[in-house]
Amino acid sequence: MGVFLESLIESFKLIFYLDKEVLSITLLSFKVSLTAVILASLIAIPLALLISNKVFGAKKILISIIHTGMALPPVVVGLIVYMFLSRNGLLGYLDLLYTPKAMIIAQIIIVFPIIIGISLSALNSVKKKIRETAITLGATKFQYAMKTIKEAKQGIVTAVITAFGRAIGEVGAIIIVGGNIRFHTRALTTAIVLETRRGEFAIAMALGIILIGLAFLINFTLTHIQQKKVELWTYSK
Amino acid sequence: MDLLKITNLTKSFGNKTILKNLNLTIKKGEIMGIFGKSGVGKTTLLRIINMLEEYEKGKIHFQGQNIKTRKLELQRKMAMVFQTPMLFNESVLSNVIFGLRVRGIDRTSAKKRAEKMLTQLGIKEFDKNASELSGGEAQRVVLIQAIIIYSDLLLLDEPSANLDEKNVKLLEKIILDLKKQQNTTVLIASHDAKHIKNICNKVFCLKNGKLSQVKT
Numbered sequence: 001m002g003v004f005l006e007s008l009i010e011s012f013k014l015i016f017y018l019d020k021e022v023l024s025i026t027l028l029s030f031k032v033s034l035t036a037v038i039l040a041s042l043i044a045i046p047l048a049l050l051i052s053n054k055v056f057g058a059k060k061i062l063i064s065i066i067h068t069g070m071a072l073p074p075v076v077v078g079l080i081v082y083m084f085l086s087r088n089g090l091l092g093y094l095d096l097l098y099t100p101k102a103m104i105i106a107q108i109i110i111v112f113p114i115i116i117g118i119s120l121s122a123l124n125s126v127k128k129k130i131r132e133t134a135i136t137l138g139a140t141k142f143q144y145a146m147k148t149i150k151e152a153k154q155g156i157v158t159a160v161i162t163a164f165g166r167a168i169g170e171v172g173a174i175i176i177v178g179g180n181i182r183f184h185t186r187a188l189t190t191a192i193v194l195e196t197r198r199g200e201f202a203i204a205m206a207l208g209i210i211l212i213g214l215a216f217l218i219n220f221t222l223t224h225i226q227q228k229k230v231e232l233w234t235y236s237k
Numbered sequence: 238m239d240l241l242k243i244t245n246l247t248k249s250f251g252n253k254t255i256l257k258n259l260n261l262t263i264k265k266g267e268i269m270g271i272f273g274k275s276g277v278g279k280t281t282l283l284r285i286i287n288m289l290e291e292y293e294k295g296k297i298h299f300q301g302q303n304i305k306t307r308k309l310e311l312q313r314k315m316a317m318v319f320q321t322p323m324l325f326n327e328s329v330l331s332n333v334i335f336g337l338r339v340r341g342i343d344r345t346s347a348k349k350r351a352e353k354m355l356t357q358l359g360i361k362e363f364d365k366n367a368s369e370l371s372g373g374e375a376q377r378v379v380l381i382q383a384i385i386i387y388s389d390l391l392l393l394d395e396p397s398a399n400l401d402e403k404n405v406k407l408l409e410k411i412i413l414d415l416k417k418q419q420n421t422t423v424l425i426a427s428h429d430a431k432h433i434k435n436i437c438n439k440v441f442c443l444k445n446g447k448l449s450q451v452k453t
Contacts, residue, residue, distance in 0.1 A: 129323040132289055137336035137382065138313040147335075151326055 003201065010202030011209055021183070022203070026210050029188040032100055032174070033167035034218075036107035037115075041160055044115035049145055051116075052123040063120065069113025074106075078173030081106045085177065098179040103187070106173040111163035118162060122155020123148060157226035164218050168211065188214075238301065240265045240390060240422050241286065246295035247446075248281055255281050257446030259295070263390075266420045268412060270433030273443035279426035280320065282443070283392045286424070287317040300389070313340065316383035320395040322375035324367035329360060329378055332367050336386040354381050358407070372399045380408070384415060391415070393425045397432050409436050 014022050051062065084090050085097040085105075096102045126148055134147040149156060171189035178185035180194060188211045195204035241263040248256040255278035263269055273279055284290040286297065288304055288311070297304045299311050316336065324332050330351055337347035355363060358377050370378060376399050383391060393412075397405045413436060415421040427433045430451075434440055441448040 127323065129319055129321065130325065133319070133323050133325070133379075133382075134335070135289065135312070136287055136315075136317040137339065138309070138316075138386065139335075139339045140309060143339050147325070 007201040007205040011206030014203065014206040015210060019206075022206060022210070024183055025186050025188055025191050025207065026214065028100060028186065029168060029211070030214060032103045032187060033107060033164060033170075036104045036167050037111055037160060037164045039104070040108045040112045040115050040163065044112050044159075045119050045149070045156060046145075048116045048119035048123055049148060052120055052148075063117075066113050066117045066120065070117045072110060072113065073172070074110055074170050075172035075176070077106055077109050078176030081109065081173065081177050097177060098181060098185055100178070100185060102177040103174040103185060106177045107167045107170060110170060110173060111167050114163045114166060115159045118159035119152070119156045122152040122159065125155065126151040154226055157222055161219055161222045161226075164222070165215060168215055168218070238265070239263065239298070240267075240300060241424075242296075242298045243286075244296045244298075246282075246285065246292060246297065248278070248285060248290070248292045254446055256285075256292075259446060259448055261441070261448055263422055263424060265389075265422055266416065267439060268416055268423045268425070268437045270425045270427065270430075270437035270440040271443050271448065272427050272430040272433055272440065275428055277443045278446065279428075279443055280394050283317060283394050283424065283426050286390075287315055287392055288312050289317075313386075314388055315390040315392060316386055316388040317392040318379050318383045318394060318396060320398055322372070322379040322399065324370070324375060324378060324382075326368060327366065328364050329355065329367055329370065330363040332378060333381050333385060336382060340386065350385060351381070354385055358411070373401065373404050376400055376404070377407075380411065384411070384421075387419055387421070389422060391421055391423045393423065395427055396425060397427065397429065405432060412436055 051059070081102065082089075082097065084092075085094065085102055086092055087097075096105070130151055131144070131148055134144045139147060169189060171193060174185075174187055175190045175193065178187065178190065180186050180190040186194075188207050192204045192207045192211070195201070195207065239262050241261070243259060243261040246256050246259040246261075247254065259282070271279055271282065281290060285292050286299075286304075288308055300314065302311060304311055325335065330348065333351040333355060334344070334347040337350065338344065352363060355361070355378075358381060360374060360377060360381075367375065367378065376396070380393075380396070391412075396408055400408060409432075412423055412425075416423065425433050425437065430440070430442075440451050442451050
């Protein structure tokens with residue numbers, strides 16, 4: 001208990017005095033996860049809308065594949081991305097391995113099925129008659145899409161919240177493709193692993209508190225958006 | 238000129254043919270009623286006219302244009318009210334102004350027009366979420382949602398289904414006022430011949446996929 005309390009006090013000191021290394025690690029984690037979630041959302045949400053609107057033979061198989069993707073082990077994703085980006089890999093010439101960009105790529109692959117899967121479920125729950133009401137009242141295809149997204153807003157925001165939670169807390173993939181390099185690719189989770197192994201519990205605890213705080217901050221903001229009445233950009237022609 | 242002309246329309250669901258070489262002509266300003274038992278294809282006919290449903294054979298011309306060729310432009314000249322009131326998960330006001338906003342009408346003008354119509358029809362709580370409305374109120378709101386855009390053709394599917402006698406009278410008044418003020422053409426589908434006979438110039442019976450006129 002003594003060590004725990006000591007670590008806790010030490011961790012608050014590190015946060016309070018804005019330790020340079022802790023700040024760099026926090027900003028990198030935030031940047032990588034947020035970028036991955038935004039980029040994945042930009043593709044996944046329209047794709048979910050497309051799948052939801054279309055009737056095609058392989059739809060059930062596609063949805064099953066998406067659901068399987070939601071449970072992708074991050075370590076396996078890390079391994080595959082590593083193989084692609086390594087010097088002898090297919091994309092080795094891009095020289096991305098052990099960079100934040102490689103970490104973003106790995107996290108996009110992890111969160112993409114989560115966003116598309118949960119968004120699809122939310123969009124499918126919007127009743128057909130509601131969609132048809134938008135059409136019969138004269139909505140263009142874009143206005144119709146925006147209206148459907150607005151009706152499914154709560155579920156879609158849940159998808160983004162879940163994805164961000166998965167990304168910010170993920171360690172397996174980013175440690176493989178990022179390499180946990182100090183002041184370059186060291187993120188909150190990978191740093192916690194390192195500091196714990198070193199026996200630096202205070203730093204590890206400080207990073208843990210920041211990680212939880214950051215997750216809370218993002219979730220609070222997104223929940224606020226989720227509950228807020230939003231006038232979407234539905235009406236521009 | 239005919240507002241709507243349907244020639245030899247055929248529609249099937251699987252092996253069952255619902256509409257068989259159906260013909261119908263509606264002139265501008267007419268209030269037309271179609272009655273028939275449940276499942277004879279009244280809703281399907283309205284949905285086809287409103288371009289929500291595909292069909293196999295036949296031709297439909299609205300204001301002289303084939304509805305298959307100029308979808309959005311023609312769709313914006315019609316409005317349909319479904320049998321079960323379906324409203325967006327937002328305020329009554331936002332629901333009512335949707336059709337105006339998608340047509341590029343600014344929010345202030347749209348709001349002004351909506352508030353006037355809602356008040357006339359006894360809906361006072363504009364900011365209330367539509368999910369909190371009673372059945373009768375929701376039916377009136379979907380009707381306002383459709384008539385506020387001043388469409389050329391109003392398609393009403395079982396409009397009196399969820400209404401009590403008082404609200405049915407109100408609905409009939411709204412339709413007759415629309416005809417008087419805007420010369421709006423109305424096509425009503427109902428299983429109840431009595432209601433539509435009161436207000437329609439022409440009444441047809443839909444049976445075995447074909448229409449037969451019962452009132453001129």
